[in-house]
Amino acid sequence: xxFAVVNENREWSEPGSARNGGRAVHPLEIEAxxxxxxxxxxxxxxxxxxxxxxxxxxxxxHQMCQQIDLAARALSGMSSAPTDFxxxxxxxxxx
Numbered sequence: 001x002x003f004a005v006v007n008e009n010r011e012w013s014e015p016g017s018a019r020n021g022g023r024a025v026h027p028l029e030i031e032a033x034x035x036x037x038x039x040x041x042x043x044x045x046x047x048x049x050x051x052x053x054x055x056x057x058x059x060x061x062h063q064m065c066q067q068i069d070l071a072a073r074a075l076s077g078m079s080s081a082p083t084d085f086x087x088x089x090x091x092x093x094x095x
Contacts, residue, residue, distance in 0.1 A: 034072035
């Protein structure tokens with residue numbers, strides 16, 4: 001395996017520590033954005049409804065949450081996450 005030091009930083013092995021545009025994007029910021037997007041879907045209300053009635057969360061909501069989780073993991077795993085990670089380009093569409 002080859003290893004190269006670029007700008008005195010091991011970006012590929014230290015997630016969240018790379019500088020991008022002068023500002024480091026921490027994986028917790030990406031997780032917070034994922035939680036915000038799930039809250040916009042009304043996930044808490046759907047979970048409460050599932051708990052009270054026993055009726056499962058609709059498949060479209062469940063699938064959207066999985067897609068949001070996948071996008072968040074992909075962004076968090078990047079060596080230098082984009083500073084505009086909150087942009088809709090990086091997240092699944094939720095009409």
